[in-house]
Amino acid sequence: MKKIALITGSNKGIGLETARQLATAGMTVLLGSRDPGRGEAAAAALRAEGLDATAIALDVADDASITAAAATVGEKFDHLDVLVNNAGIYAAGPASGTTRETLRVLFETNVFGVVSVTNAFLPLLRKAEAGRIVNVSSEVASLGVVTDPTTYMSGMQDLAYQASKGAVNWVTIMFAKELTDTPIKVNAAIPGYVSTDLNGNAGYITAAHGAEASVALATLPADGPTGTFWGTLTSTDTPEKAVAPW
Numbered sequence: 001m002k003k004i005a006l007i008t009g010s011n012k013g014i015g016l017e018t019a020r021q022l023a024t025a026g027m028t029v030l031l032g033s034r035d036p037g038r039g040e041a042a043a044a045a046l047r048a049e050g051l052d053a054t055a056i057a058l059d060v061a062d063d064a065s066i067t068a069a070a071a072t073v074g075e076k077f078d079h080l081d082v083l084v085n086n087a088g089i090y091a092a093g094p095a096s097g098t099t100r101e102t103l104r105v106l107f108e109t110n111v112f113g114v115v116s117v118t119n120a121f122l123p124l125l126r127k128a129e130a131g132r133i134v135n136v137s138s139e140v141a142s143l144g145v146v147t148d149p150t151t152y153m154s155g156m157q158d159l160a161y162q163a164s165k166g167a168v169n170w171v172t173i174m175f176a177k178e179l180t181d182t183p184i185k186v187n188a189a190i191p192g193y194v195s196t197d198l199n200g201n202a203g204y205i206t207a208a209h210g211a212e213a214s215v216a217l218a219t220l221p222a223d224g225p226t227g228t229f230w231g232t233l234t235s236t237d238t239p240e241k242a243v244a245p246w
């Protein structure tokens with residue numbers, strides 16, 4: 001039977017590429033998008049490639065939208081195999097320039113959204129044979145990476161974004177612990193520094209390469225890890241992937 005995957009924020013960027021790769025691997029993909037028009041355009045583009053893709057209206061910063069999306073998916077399918085919490089926003093700014101409002105906005109989408117979406121879809125994930133949850137994090141959330149001056153990302157100083165992704169790591173660990181006696185695996189993905197709208201297309205690697213970590217964690221075998229932080233830690237275009245320090 002075809003597996004069913006929901007990818008949040010997948011109307012463009014790494015999320016769209018994640019959807020494309022999971023669909024190419026044979027899954028039915030549900031493209032979460034806060035703008036139904038953008039979501040439908042992305043799903044239509046994947047369908048034109050012969051892939052099984054459907055757009056789902058899903059604003060991860062809005063609980064009513066999350067509840068409605070979970071109900072829509074639950075009416076159509078009796079389970080969900082894969083949830084990729086990919087939707088995310090960025091704000092530049094060092095510690096001294098960071099306001100309460102910036103923190104609030106970033107955490108609403110990047111952190112509270114991940115917890116709310118995961119909890120809304122957990123009943124369907126529990127009904128899957130081997131549910132997989134992937135939370136898209138970043139190497140700039142790693143205390144080990146950022147405090148090591150030899151890493152290519154150690155100079156980054158964007159407090160709200162980095163702290164929000166650090167919190168995503170906490171969310172990952174806590175869900176992995178709670179679900180440890182279930183078949184569900186929960187891991188944090190590191191796409192690498194990817195050229196997308198999020199960074200004004202300044203990244204070094206393509207969205208297709210950036211999606212690889214999410215796809216690998218979404219398709220882990222039964223003996224794969226849970227509660228890990230894994231992906232691209234180098235700036236090269238053919239990235240080797242590795243476990244990152246928290």
Ligand SMILES: NC(=O)c1ccc[n+]([C@@H]2O[C@H](COP(=O)([O-])OP(=O)(O)OC[C@H]3O[C@@H](n4cnc5c(N)ncnc54)[C@H](OP(=O)(O)O)[C@@H]3O)[C@@H](O)[C@H]2O)c1
Pocket residue numbers: 008009010011012013014015032033034035038058059060061062085086087088089109136137138139190191192193194195196197198199203
């Ligand atoms: N690019 C990188 O170098 C990099 C590195 C590490 C981690 N990441 C992470 O990778 C993920 C994808 O980012 P990207 O680089 O592909 O950026 P992107 O091209 O800007 O895509 C972000 C996606 O998230 C969606 N989104 C934002 N807020 C949302 C909300 N409230 N509800 C639903 N969807 C929402 C956007 O929708 P709209 O089109 O409606 O805005 C878009 O589809 C993010 O979590 C990001 O933090 C990126």
